[in-house]
Amino acid sequence: MLVSVYRYNPETDDAPYMQDIHIDIPGGKDIMVLDLLQLLKEKDPSMTFRRSCREGVCGSDGMNMNGKNGLACITALSQVVEKDKLVLRPLPGLPVIRDLVVDMTQFYKQYEKVKPFLINDTPPPAIERLQTPEDRAELDGLYECILCACCSTACPSFWWNPDKFIGPSGLLQAYRFLADTRDTARDERLSELDDPFSVFRCHGIMNCVNVCPKGLNPTKAIGKIRNMLLQRAT
Amino acid sequence: MVTSITSFGRSGLYDWMMQRVTAVVLMAYTLFMIGYLLFSSDLSYASWSSLFQNTAMRIFTLLAILSLVAHAWIGLWSVSTDYIKKTSIRFAFQSVCGLLAFIYVVWGIQILWGV
Numbered sequence: 193m194l195v196s197v198y199r200y201n202p203e204t205d206d207a208p209y210m211q212d213i214h215i216d217i218p219g220g221k222d223i224m225v226l227d228l229l230q231l232l233k234e235k236d237p238s239m240t241f242r243r244s245c246r247e248g249v250c251g252s253d254g255m256n257m258n259g260k261n262g263l264a265c266i267t268a269l270s271q272v273v274e275k276d277k278l279v280l281r282p283l284p285g286l287p288v289i290r291d292l293v294v295d296m297t298q299f300y301k302q303y304e305k306v307k308p309f310l311i312n313d314t315p316p317p318a319i320e321r322l323q324t325p326e327d328r329a330e331l332d333g334l335y336e337c338i339l340c341a342c343c344s345t346a347c348p349s350f351w352w353n354p355d356k357f358i359g360p361s362g363l364l365q366a367y368r369f370l371a372d373t374r375d376t377a378r379d380e381r382l383s384e385l386d387d388p389f390s391v392f393r394c395h396g397i398m399n400c401v402n403v404c405p406k407g408l409n410p411t412k413a414i415g416k417i418r419n420m421l422l423q424r425a426t
Numbered sequence: 427m428v429t430s431i432t433s434f435g436r437s438g439l440y441d442w443m444m445q446r447v448t449a450v451v452l453m454a455y456t457l458f459m460i461g462y463l464l465f466s467s468d469l470s471y472a473s474w475s476s477l478f479q480n481t482a483m484r485i486f487t488l489l490a491i492l493s494l495v496a497h498a499w500i501g502l503w504s505v506s507t508d509y510i511k512k513t514s515i516r517f518a519f520q521s522v523c524g525l526l527a528f529i530y531v532v533w534g535i536q537i538l539w540g541v
């Protein structure tokens with residue numbers, strides 16, 4: 193099969209380029225894209241990409257495979273290869289450090305903005321802050337996010353305003369704490385979000401939902417934040 | 427919080443709400459116009475001008491014009507802050523949009539009360 197990989201080494205290359213590599217998959221097996229990259233790296237050790245858990249848990253190997261963002265370690269060739277060809281690019285919209293590795297600073301800055309930790313200024317109880325099973329269930333579909341950035345880098349609004357729009361991933365986390373009954377900073381959190389960019393740059397295109405490897409729904413969470421803002425203001 | 431002095435209401439929620447409310451007004455006006463054009467038995471200069479003599483119609487039309495201007499401002503403001511990166515050009519574009527909006531409002535009022 194033919195693999196076309198985005199290559200860029202700022203120390204030696206003037207500009208990024210696509211490198212075409214023909215490779216035969218041993219035994220013709222249906223391997224994961226990450227395994228394929230490993231094969232490519234054996235041939236050419238300069239091939240650079242991130243990975244850690246290789247089982248869809250750590251979120252380090254988000255990349256663009258034949259035009260769609262996803263985690264290379266849990267995406268089988270059979271899911272993405274078209275006409276025996278696979279195009280691999282780094283996540284779109286973020287600065288490239290080298291080959292498939294992007295600089296995630298902007299993404300983490302947005303994450304930091306939503307204060308992704310529990311705030312509770314009441315005195316802590318002796319053992320722990322309890323929640324009813326129903327209240328706990330509110331966090332399902334939110335806490336599972338692994339911050340892989342597949343969603344935010346698929347979102348046009350994040351491409352145009354990565355410094356002002358929090359992006360689907362950060363907003364999913366913002367809602368994760370807004371929805372937590374143990375958190376007492378709901379009002380302050382909402383005040384931080386009530387500007388024309390942070391939340392309201394979302395135009396409901398749902399690219400984020402389309403790519404999330406964990407099957408989460410940032411658009412729905414964003415809608416809930418919007419309703420909270422609306423309820424608070426009316 | 428991200429601040430922004432050129433947006434319509436300076437609050438994302440307010441702009442969002444305005445965009446929806448003005449859309450409803452424009453929808454109502456459009457439907458009314460389509461209905462009028464389709465179902466009025468006598469479409470003549472006299473009937474058209476007497477329609478706009480009616481104060482209620484003038485108020486409705488003015489409301490539609492103001493809604494259109496607000497709707498267009500919020501929309502174009504979004505587009506310009508997405509695609510125009512250079513502040514000076516973006517501000518120039520927004521100024522032209524604002525000026526045009528103002529001209530259309532005044533012109534619209536003049537037409538409305540001129541008939």
Ligand code: SF4
Pocket residue numbers: 346347348349350359360393394395396397398399400401410411414
């Ligand atoms: S739904 Fe919103 S957050 Fe998701 S991709 Fe679209 S604009 Fe971005």
Ligand code: SF4
Pocket residue numbers: 336337338339340341342343344360361364403404405406407408410
């Ligand atoms: S919401 Fe999904 S795509 Fe976005 S960062 Fe979290 S796990 Fe990744």
Ligand code: FES
Pocket residue numbers: 242243244245246247248249250251252253254263264265266
């Ligand atoms: S390597 Fe950890 S998610 Fe793919």
